[in-house]
Amino acid sequence: MRKKIVAGNWKMNLTLEAGRILTSEIVNMVADEVKSDVEVIINPPFPHLHPTASLLEGSKVKLGAQNCSEHESGAYTGEVSVAMLQSFGSDYVIIGHSERREYFSEDNAQLAKKVDGALKAGLTPIFCCGETLETRESGAHFEFVCNQLTESLFHLSEADFKKIVVAYEPIWAIGTGVTASTEQAQEMHEKIRTHLKSKYGSAADSCSLLYGGSCKPTNAKELFACADVDGGLIGGASLKSRDFVDIVKSF
Ligand code: 13P
Numbered sequence: 001m002r003k004k005i006v007a008g009n010w011k012m013n014l015t016l017e018a019g020r021i022l023t024s025e026i027v028n029m030v031a032d033e034v035k036s037d038v039e040v041i042i043n044p045p046f047p048h049l050h051p052t053a054s055l056l057e058g059s060k061v062k063l064g065a066q067n068c069s070e071h072e073s074g075a076y077t078g079e080v081s082v083a084m085l086q087s088f089g090s091d092y093v094i095i096g097h098s099e100r101r102e103y104f105s106e107d108n109a110q111l112a113k114k115v116d117g118a119l120k121a122g123l124t125p126i127f128c129c130g131e132t133l134e135t136r137e138s139g140a141h142f143e144f145v146c147n148q149l150t151e152s153l154f155h156l157s158e159a160d161f162k163k164i165v166v167a168y169e170p171i172w173a174i175g176t177g178v179t180a181s182t183e184q185a186q187e188m189h190e191k192i193r194t195h196l197k198s199k200y201g202s203a204a205d206s207c208s209l210l211y212g213g214s215c216k217p218t219n220a221k222e223l224f225a226c227a228d229v230d231g232g233l234i235g236g237a238s239l240k241s242r243d244f245v246d247i248v249k250s251f
Pocket of ligand 1 (some may be wrong): 009097169173175176177212213214215233234235236237
């Protein structure tokens with residue numbers, strides 16, 4: 001049985017106070033309304049992590065970060081290490097989001113180091129992959145996504161691979177209101193799982209594959225019903241407690 005996961009990626013939004021309010025609303029709604037065993041994660045900006053961890057105490061909502069440094073410690077001004085994230089109470093860390101790849105030039109080799117660091121610190125990486133519209137239209141999308149996985153994950157031992165969560169986020173669907181169809185999502189998720197199986201065999205059957213990109217309460221149910229979609233990585237809709245928790249309840 002694969003873990004079902006819904007993770008909110010707040011990106012660079014919300015002041016500390018607004019974040020506290022959102023977190024408290026999510027904690028209360030999840031306690032009152034969510035009876036399933038879905039893992040709920042919120043990934044606020046770095047400065048929110050420590051105060052958010054306190055608000056999550058005693059709740060089943062888990063904490064994640066949106067990025068981490070590939071370096072352990074030292075003279076890397078502005079960076080945040082995995083040991084810090086762990087000490088703030090984070091359980092998860094998003095690695096390789098397309099916005100990090102595009103705006104901060106993160107490449108597959110650098111992301112492989114981040115994955116290693118996160119695992120070493122006991123954090124669960126939520127490793128993101130996904131293609132641009134151009135790549136999809138050229139017909140190279142499967143190859144492109146599989147290559148992202150090969151170059152950043154395939155050095156892992158089977159034991160470490162088993163700790164990874166993968167999120168497929170087609171760039172053309174992020175923040176655009178255009179969601180991948182259930183056929184497109186399932187087709188890519190199946191390809192991803194087959195590719196992971198080619199390296200890790202049956203361990204890939206236990207790997208949770210999340211879909212991200214304009215996921216909303218109105219489309220989450222059909223996406224989560226796809227055989228190889230095990231949950232979602234949610235951007236915009238994770239900033240509204242009602243929408244986020246309705247997505248959590250879409251399994
Ligand atoms: P949206 O849900 O806003 O499209 O963002 C998806 C995303 O990038 C989550 O990481």
